[in-house]
Amino acid sequence: MVKKRQVYLDYAATTPVDPLVMKAMRPFFDKDFGNSMSLHRWGQSAKKALEASRQTVADFIGAEKEEIVFTASASESNNLALKGVAWANKAKGRHILISPIEHSCVQQSAQWLKQQGWLVEELTVNQYGLVDPQQVKQKLRAETILVSVIYASNEIGTIQPIKAIAEVCQAKKVYCHTDASQACGQISLNVKDVGVDLLTASSHKIYGPKGAAILYIKDGVKIEPLIHGGGHEAGRRAATVNLPAIVGLAQAVKLADGLRIKDSRRIAKLRDYLIQGILSRIPHSYLNGHPKQRLPNNVHFRFDFIEGEALVFALDQQGIAASTGSACSSAELKPSKTLLAIGLKPEQTHGSLRLSLGRRTTKKELDYVLQALPEVVTKLRKASPFK
Amino acid sequence: MNSYSAKTMEHFQNPRNLGKVKGANGIGKVGNLVCGDIMWLYIRVQDQRIEEIGVETFGCVAALATSSVVTELAKGKTISQALKIDKDQVIKVLGSLPPIKIHCSLLAIDALSEAIYDYFKKTKQPVPQKLKAAHRRILQEKKLLEQKFGTI
Numbered sequence: 001m002v003k004k005r006q007v008y009l010d011y012a013a014t015t016p017v018d019p020l021v022m023k024a025m026r027p028f029f030d031k032d033f034g035n036s037m038s039l040h041r042w043g044q045s046a047k048k049a050l051e052a053s054r055q056t057v058a059d060f061i062g063a064e065k066e067e068i069v070f071t072a073s074a075s076e077s078n079n080l081a082l083k084g085v086a087w088a089n090k091a092k093g094r095h096i097l098i099s100p101i102e103h104s105c106v107q108q109s110a111q112w113l114k115q116q117g118w119l120v121e122e123l124t125v126n127q128y129g130l131v132d133p134q135q136v137k138q139k140l141r142a143e144t145i146l147v148s149v150i151y152a153s154n155e156i157g158t159i160q161p162i163k164a165i166a167e168v169c170q171a172k173k174v175y176c177h178t179d180a181s182q183a184c185g186q187i188s189l190n191v192k193d194v195g196v197d198l199l200t201a202s203s204h205k206i207y208g209p210k211g212a213a214i215l216y217i218k219d220g221v222k223i224e225p226l227i228h229g230g231g232h233e234a235g236r237r238a239a240t241v242n243l244p245a246i247v248g249l250a251q252a253v254k255l256a257d258g259l260r261i262k263d264s265r266r267i268a269k270l271r272d273y274l275i276q277g278i279l280s281r282i283p284h285s286y287l288n289g290h291p292k293q294r295l296p297n298n299v300h301f302r303f304d305f306i307e308g309e310a311l312v313f314a315l316d317q318q319g320i321a322a323s324t325g326s327a328c329s330s331a332e333l334k335p336s337k338t339l340l341a342i343g344l345k346p347e348q349t350h351g352s353l354r355l356s357l358g359r360r361t362t363k364k365e366l367d368y369v370l371q372a373l374p375e376v377v378t379k380l381r382k383a384s385p386f387k
Numbered sequence: 388m389n390s391y392s393a394k395t396m397e398h399f400q401n402p403r404n405l406g407k408v409k410g411a412n413g414i415g416k417v418g419n420l421v422c423g424d425i426m427w428l429y430i431r432v433q434d435q436r437i438e439e440i441g442v443e444t445f446g447c448v449a450a451l452a453t454s455s456v457v458t459e460l461a462k463g464k465t466i467s468q469a470l471k472i473d474k475d476q477v478i479k480v481l482g483s484l485p486p487i488k489i490h491c492s493l494l495a496i497d498a499l500s501e502a503i504y505d506y507f508k509k510t511k512q513p514v515p516q517k518l519k520a521a522h523r524r525i526l527q528e529k530k531l532l533e534q535k536f537g538t539i
Contacts, residue, residue: 306445307445310399310447310448310450313396314400317396317400326423326447327422327423328423328424328446328449328450329447350420350423350445382406383402384425384445385426386445
């Protein structure tokens with residue numbers, strides 16, 4: 001075994017806060033601590049920073065400033081999108097379409113709505129995890145109010161044809177929401193170009209702090225707030241805003257905007273290097289997700305004969321941070337819904353591993369992984385009755 | 388550092404009695420691949436004593452660690468001593484086990500019980516009542532899992 005290193009390959013879970021983001025946030029904890037709703041200068045200064053942040057985020061995704069609502073998390077944004085649209089559009093209908101590979105916060109929001117009497121229908125995906133826009137078209141009904149499809153899978157990294165899906169929705173005047181938590185900051189994304197009505201993005205996935213996210217709500221979209229109160233965020237989300245985190249999000253967006261193309265290209269190259277390395281070094285390994293239409297930073301594998309939770313812990317012992325969709329790692333001991341949706345059998349979902357790259361990932365780190373991972377897999381396979 | 392005890396991680400890192408046993412005269416196969424835990428446990432019994440023991444496990448950290456502990460506890464023991472090993476003993480060795488993973492320790496004990504049952508059968512000895520009952524329960528549970536998830 002080569003010398004042990006610390007290699008973080010779980011950027012899809014969360015990213016470190018960029019030093020420039022921290023620097024931008026700092027004054028808002030003490031010097032500019034005001035409440036953006038206050039009338040005095042402290043409040044007005046806070047409000048100015050809040051609205052400047054809103055403008056930055058709006059520009060980044062091609063939206064109008066008034067179309068951006070700040071929330072505390074992507075989970076909250078997704079809850080607001082689904083429940084808020086459902087409540088505000090009851091008169092039109094109660095039919096909602098979601099993909100089968102949504103993040104659990106979309107799945108669970110939809111599930112909750114189902115319990116309240118809404119009709120929730122799931123689309124299917126192909127073996128790569130792609131939604132077919134034609135299927136969306138076929139499934140739209142007069143009473144459909146919302147279609148929600150994740151922009152890029154948090155697990156297998158597959159990027160959806162969101163533009164085509166949004167077009168189909170627009171033709172039938174059905175709202176289209178997309179959870180772009182993983183996509184935003186990594187791939188070019190313009191809401192006007194894509195044509196969605198609602199879009200979720202998060203701060204801590206793009207080197208900003210935890211505790212800030214956005215929901216883009218296109219002008220004219222009818223939506224009920226989840227949190228009622230003092231009229232913040234134009235009545236769409238009450239609560240004193242978390243200004244340091246929001247300023248941090250805006251700074252993270254600025255950095256992403258400057259870096260995105262160069263960075264994504266570099267990371268995508270590293271991704272392909274890692275994928276090829278794993279395929280050539282580890283027998284019985286299979287890439288999950290689309291080979292080309294995938295996030296620049298996502299590597300997702302399935303290894304036969306071993307179990308993912310054990311794999312993640314064994315990698316952790318080697319200093320490598322990864323994640324798995326294995327049933328044994330989940331709180332309910334259930335296999336990943338995404339992996340089942342792409343057609344894997346339950347027993348095939350156990351040996352899954354997600355390695356997600358980031359801004360700080362180097363080739364040297366990947367070379368270490370390409371040395372340690374085959375050894376770890378071999379060791380676990382040695383213990384397994386199947387080989 | 389994580390939800391597993393240091394002792395669990397130690398067994399996971401350095402599993403005892405790994406692999407098949409030469410001249411095994413009892414094999415216990417338990418678990419369901421759909422659920423994600425499979426254990427194959429091998430014993431070689433001589434003069435009513437477990438001389439050699441080995442295990443192969445497909446599963447999570449807890450499954451690997453508990454199967455390692457069970458082999459350690461059973462090695463060199465007489466059959467009747469080995470049959471007294473219970474989950475509390477396994478958990479005691481590990482210090483603790485996350486509640487959601489307790490079933491892994493039960494599975495390892497079932498694997499041992501099944502290997503001993505197989506030994507009695509193979510050597511054409513009368514199977515003790517308690518072991519017969521355990522075998523029936525394990526088969527029943529396996530059947531239920533297969534009904535729920537399908538056969539592998």
